[in-house]
Amino acid sequence: MKQTPLGLTIDNAGLRYPNVNQAILDKLSMQIPAGQWTCLLGRSGSGKTSLLRYLAGLLDSNVEWQGNVICSDGLALQQRIAYMAQQDLLLPWLSVVDNVCLSYRFNKQKITPEVTEKALALLDQVGLLAVRHALPQTLSGGMRQRVALARTLMQDKPFILMDEPFSALDAVTRHKLQQLSYTLLKDKTVILITHDPQEAVRLAGRLYILTGRPAQAEHIALPISRPPRDIDADSALVQQRIFHLLEQDYA
Numbered sequence: 425m426k427q428t429p430l431g432l433t434i435d436n437a438g439l440r441y442p443n444v445n446q447a448i449l450d451k452l453s454m455q456i457p458a459g460q461w462t463c464l465l466g467r468s469g470s471g472k473t474s475l476l477r478y479l480a481g482l483l484d485s486n487v488e489w490q491g492n493v494i495c496s497d498g499l500a501l502q503q504r505i506a507y508m509a510q511q512d513l514l515l516p517w518l519s520v521v522d523n524v525c526l527s528y529r530f531n532k533q534k535i536t537p538e539v540t541e542k543a544l545a546l547l548d549q550v551g552l553l554a555v556r557h558a559l560p561q562t563l564s565g566g567m568r569q570r571v572a573l574a575r576t577l578m579q580d581k582p583f584i585l586m587d588e589p590f591s592a593l594d595a596v597t598r599h600k601l602q603q604l605s606y607t608l609l610k611d612k613t614v615i616l617i618t619h620d621p622q623e624a625v626r627l628a629g630r631l632y633i634l635t636g637r638p639a640q641a642e643h644i645a646l647p648i649s650r651p652p653r654d655i656d657a658d659s660a661l662v663q664q665r666i667f668h669l670l671e672q673d674y675a
């Protein structure tokens with residue numbers, strides 16, 4: 425069933441790990457628009473993954489968090505997130521199709537013929553139906569990330585958090601997978617962490633850079649063209665501005 429996309433507001437957030445004096449994030453606010461990609465850049469260690477892991481409920485309970493996270497429908501965020509990491513995290517002893525059905529196994533839900541059919545349809549969409557019975561180690565990096573994408577889609581959650589999912593891929597494979605993900609994740613609300621300004625400008629409906637120590641989120645204006653964007657003069661200018669801001673923050 426088609427879901428109405430949901431937005432998210434993060435208001436005045438702060439995050440500090442236990443036994444660490446300085447907070448990682450402080451007074452961080454972001455608007456995540458419904459049904460678009462919000463891209464998040466920032467120097468290494470600025471707190472991007474910590475923020476995503478907090479949203480996904482993956483941080484230890486002794487991490488100090490302040491601030492509000494509000495979904496546009498007023499309901500809780502928990503259970504409505506799928507997480508796609510840089511490493512594909514496929515289980516090596518399970519076939520491709522069984523990896524796609526992994527969330528059902530984790531939740532102890534029965535893998536009915538309908539579930540298998542849905543998984544096969546998704547594998548078809550990512551172009552991997554022919555290797556459905558293969559083990560992950562026999563696939564290329566790009567193929568493995570396409571399995572991970574199918575697994576993410578299988579969960580059918582309104583929010584997709586992606587932590588550098590394309591960064592280990594060669595340029596052409598990365599470009600293709602960005603396009604495929606953008607097409608298949610339409611109607612989802614995506615937050616993408618990336619270190620690549622070109623990728624961010626290509627895919628973002630909204631773009632933030634985490635800057636400062638502790639970090640806050642700085643909103644960056646995007647070209648008026650719609651994503652996924654080709655490289656043109658406007659997008660090149662935004663990329664240059666991002667480089668400049670990142671360089672300043674590394675200094």
Ligand SMILES: Nc1ncnc2c1ncn2[C@@H]1O[C@H](COP(=O)(O)OP(=O)(O)OP(=O)(O)O)[C@@H](O)[C@H]1O
Nearest residue numbers: 441442444448466467468469470471472473474475
């Ligand atoms: N469990 C933890 N306990 C204490 N400090 C942590 C913990 N996890 C992360 N940190 C620290 O928090 C800071 C932010 O880390 P985080 O991984 O969120 O940054 P990042 O922006 O995603 O970095 P990168 O771009 O390199 O992946 C870093 O200084 C890191 O060392």
